[in-house]
Amino acid sequence: MKNKEIANLLYKIAGFLSLKNENPFRIRSYERAAQSIENLSEDIENLIYNKKLLKIPHIGEGIAKKIEEYFSKGKIEYYENLRKEFPEKILDIVSVPGIGFKTAKILYEKLDIKNLNDLELAAKLNRIMEISHLGEKTQQNILRGIEFIRKNRERIFLFTGLALAESIIDELKKKARIKQICPAGSLRRKKETIGDIDIVCASTDLPGVMNAFINLSQCKRILLQGETKSSIITNDNIQVDLRVVKPESYGAALQYFTGSKEHNIKLRNLANEKGYKINEYGLFKIKNNKKVTGKKEEDIYNQLGLKWIPAELRENQGEIEKSKTNSLPKLIEYSRIKGDFHIHSNWSDGKDSIEDIAGKAKQMGLEWIVICDHSQSLKVAHGMKPEEVLNKIKEIKKINKKFKELKILCGAEIDILANGSLDYKKDILEQLDFVLIAIHSGFKQDEATMTNRIISAMRNKYVHMFAHPTGRLLQKREPYMVNMDKIIEEASRIGTFLEINANPQRLDLPDIYCRKAKEKGVLMGIGTDAHALEQMEYLSLGIWVARRGWLESRDVLNTLSYKQLMKILQQKRK
Ligand SMILES: [Zn+2]
Ligand SMILES: [Zn+2]
Structure with missing residues (x-):
């Protein structure tokens, strides 16, 4: 699969465009496209052959052409030209948490920093703080960021790991005599990121299984070939270890x-x-x-x-x-899930219409969904003006009449502004069925300011849930500085719900905080943050986080029926 390769190229284009201070919408469109391809479970090559690239969320004609060009010519001319304008490894600098494109550009122009090593050296020699607005704190953050990158570099997302393991297991089952087979290791424990993939298998034909394994279509290189253990590197450069044992073991x-x-x-x-x-x-x-x-x-x-x-x-x-003592929690199961709290439609930056989203939800067997589009301040994501929200409420009323077994709630994902106030006023808030609040800007505030900002937003009586509470992006961005214990304490005191955002890059609330929140009696809700229909299937990832956080059905609001949900949402505002 070349999915990762292509996603990386598109990310790089976005990066170079940012260094050139190009139009933010244009940059965003490349990032979005890259994200969609990264999260695709299907091989992008198949989509190209079948002329279906435009079916991928966030891929328009222009980007589709570039992808086809890459497949036919091995390179994208547009990218090659952009690249020539900058040193080769300059984009590595932007992968350091806390360094944006503006800073990277300044570092390059003023200190001739062209790659991570240059950056590390400059930080150690105290040269970063020479630049007027950067200062000593930035310099320390940079050193910590470099360490973070080196530590996390090789890990893959749970979502990717699960999909890869599943396809390998399917192929092995077809090609060898297998009694039982299951992923093991951190993948089976559903950790948010995985080092390499372990699979354990029972068979009476050990050589047959091993032979099938080293001849998998995914196999790029054989690392080790043994009687009971073999290791391969897949086309996506992920290591997979297979152990085969007799059924009795x-x-x-x-x-x-x-x-x-x-x-x-x-x-x-x-x-x-x-x-x-x-x-x-x-x-x-x-x-x-x-x-x-x-x-x-x-x-x-x-x-x-x-x-x-x-x-x-x-x-x-x-x-x-x-x-x-037989007192383990009875962990929540996917079959108990009745709804999704966080879906974007084409009213903001989602790909699909509310009707199509509802169709998909029905197909998934859901009883209710909440459409949460962005609020006005988030301009790069086409955040909605108040009057548009009112139109959307009317539209959802209409669509609801067309669906019998599914209820659509009108919500919004509302920005918490820098001072802790919300991006919509009371007149809009009170008309929304569901109010989700989130931090999308001002990530660099210190811990006390950020914590108070969030708490004062939570105290608005129309607010139901706090989205992706730590703000982390796995392997990309560390959480903002926030005192999560205080947030959980306050959520418990005033009854705010916390989101388990099930986007593969977020998985936020992280499992350890889920458990803490549960212990304080805080209720949680899973939201996929889907921006396209296929992303609604991230719901299961939310379940894995909840289970790792020791959550039971009663801790998770997605298990409520529509009636129970409406009751609890209205109670919250009293
Ligand atoms: Zn968000
Ligand atoms: Zn969202």
């Missing part, structure tokens, strides 16, 4: 390779206390080395006096203790 292998390391250490100690040892082949009595069990994961836990523990909880955060 499948449970043990799956448990062992799922981890986490900390969870397994604790489990091993518990086993030892009880006179057992545990490894990837099974659970054995120490005194006579006799195998007790190993076929099913559940049997291993049970033998140690524990209830089976869902993989998402295996982080040694108290799950083993809770399992002993």
